[in-house]
Amino acid sequence: MRQWWRDAVLYQVYPRSLADSDGDGVGDLRGITERLDHIAALGADGIWLSPFYPSPWADGGYDVSDFRGVDPSLGTLADFDALVASAHMRDLRVMIDIVPNHTSEEHAWFRAALASPDAPERDLYVFRDGRGPDGSEPPTNWRSTFGGPAWTRVPDGQWYLHMFAPEQPDLNWGHERVREEFRDILRFWSDRGVDGFRIDVAYALVKDLDPLRDLVLVEGGRFEDIAANPDHPFLDRPEVHEVYRDWNRVLSAYDPPRATVAEVWLPGERRVLYTRPDELDQAFNFEFLLTPWDASAYREVIASSLADAERVGTVPTWVTENHDVVRVPSRLGLPSGTDLRRWLLSDGHDPEPDQDLGRARARALALLTLA
Template sequence: MTHELASAVGLPSPTPAEGPLAASNSSKGRGWWRDAVIYQVYVRSFADSDGDGIGDLRGTTQRLPYLAQLGIDAVWLTPFYASPQADGGYDVADYRTVDPLFGNLADADDLVRTAHELGMRVIVDIVPNHTSDQHPWFRAALAGPTSQSAGSARERYYFRPGKGPAGELPPNDWESVFGGPAWTRTADGEWYLHLFAPEQPDLNWDNREVHEEFESVLRFWLDLGVDGFRIDVAHGMIKAAGLPDIGHKEQARLIGAQKLPFFDQDGVHEIHRSWRRLLDSYPGDRIGVAEAWAPSPDRLALYVRPDELHQAFNFQFLRCPWDPAAMRAVIDESLAATASVGATTTWVLSNHDVVRHPTRYGGGRRGLRRARAAALLMLALPGSAYVYQGEELGLPEVTDLPDEVRQDPAFFRAAGQDGFRDGCRVPIPWAGQEPPYGFGPGSSWLPQPDSWRELSVEAQTGDPYSTLELYRSALELRRRLPGGPMRWLPGPEGLLALSRPGLVCTLNTTGSVIEIPLPGRLLLSTDGMEPSGDTARIPTDSCAWWAI
């Protein structure tokens, strides 16, 4: 969709900005995040500037103009802090230092300044549930006295004596999200808690030092100029008193389905309130984004109450099957829950922890059709939306990676590849006919499929039928539409139809063409459809936007 075509169908032009972020700042009291489109950069797989095969901050900075041209409002960066990389950087050894794999503090500063000059904001990951086992605190804990000693460094973590005659059994039955027990025994016989990998010991947020340290870390990055934080495991910092047994195996299947003694405890909200007060003390609308797996939209909405965080990822929407009744129910429940606390919903289809949605929706041509249609539906909904890198290229999950290149810790604690995370983290293709497709001057840390030459940014740019141009058009149109509430429209079975001021969105979830009266002037379609007379024929697994 060109500017000329957008004008031809009667869409207004965006208000000109006065300075890089003036357009976002101009709507005082509303908050730029409420309808922003935020792009997730998985740093090690986005762009490699130095040829070591791993993406870095300098490479990301060099590619920021691409994101600005795509129509992105903000960039979320995955962890780039000093780390042994046992879990892709989510095992942090120093929260105030950039890992040499990714550059240095000067590179981080340059990235933030460049993004701001291009009119985009920057959100960085913060990992408060656990540290690396190489963090100075944990090393001191292992070297010091046991948890039974007053003032022990182990009080910052969860160290406990084991059960059994010789303490040979874990303190409780909790399981790691990555598989296996959530406890590891130390050389002196005590056990420590890690809800993820053994290299990621959980912090004890009942300890005052933990609160003070993270307040200092947040200030460090806010002072550098970042615009907010995506809070990893925002639902996990508080554990139920006494660390009670769950009495259920395969506990990972329960995450997001019910309240667990280690997730979604009410005490996490006081931490988020204190962080909100800190964010509000800085100028420029700095935000907090919860990665929170909650068992219901109502529980999720608690994270975005007026005195808590600004956004919370809608994983119910991400998990929703390709079913119109289920989609409508999730959308209705999500909008109602966030409206009840005065917040907006934050929609998401993919990220670095889940199978890419073209593959989840069936893979191949059908999966891509559905993925494109779901993207147009998501971008038509009220609220904010997140785009995971490569989603705008229609990248599928890579399901045939050799075992020897795998790095996801979950892969080594279970069997098979499906559902693990390396397949969605393969470096994205930029240009060229051969891997690494412009990712960097050397080979990439995970191999890219030969088929991705047709999916590169270069190959898709200018092709009106490509997924990249679909996203560019949708984001441009989204900026021009006036916004406002939505309502559902009646339609045949299998069709989701909704309207917002100036827009009708129609999604055909069935396996056959659906005919409806022409809703308006066609703005954008996922399959290049053309209306005929007073009738619109909506192809299978497709979505269209109409100007009204």
């Protein structure tokens, strides 16, 4: 049987902004349900829902305080069930975000971990003593993706790891309780009828913590850092693949098996290793997204993506937009020669894009992608 995702078009929905059904100024699940006919009419085969879980919204909902609920501002579990049922009536698949790298600081586990240095929940995160005679220096020089140290000190003197915002403490994937919790989360939503999962920060779950070691920091961003250090202590660890082999066994027990797509910001030859037959189904092809507007550049990235995917027996997953990058008309309206990665990270996004040019190129890119 051909897997549905191999030639599907997914429409990403950020729940707080698509449609507000009750007039409170915040989009919600009922609003999405009311717009499903529109999404189906566009020709989409399914939707990918960004996080809708209970959250203090320090990072757009990617700081989850309860992985089995719905944020009250967005609705209820009953509203979610109605959304899934309505989507399936229209032959639309539903994929949801799962955020396994970290929780919110308001998650029950982290609140318990902060309550006492002897709490068993502290082992579910990455707590360490600081350096220096009084422990006042971070345990390593690791940097947060959002800037600044990747460690925050708590009142009892220890430090906890957060590869993103301080409000997003990293989980300890070396602990069996964490692994079992996420098996149960996958089953919880699969039992409610979701068709698959988009896995946030899929390549960074497992950290090599024994011993902790400093990084040789490389200027220019994550791609260069990863490529320069195949034994990176917290990105693309070989042990992370066992997590996904485990998830594959969980999700393959469903009929049909639940689909998976990974957020993996890695060069193609390493990205496709996450899509081996006993691991995940897909991995977002961000090299395609970041390609400058140049025919030879597109030809090169398409050819290399197809070749990388063929090595493991899968197909590329082409990406043109998501919540982390500026929309296509702005990106493709930039002057020739603009360094897109640097532009995306710049304050104020200088130079200004030509939106008319960008819209014309966006239509051409849509045709290229769908072809």
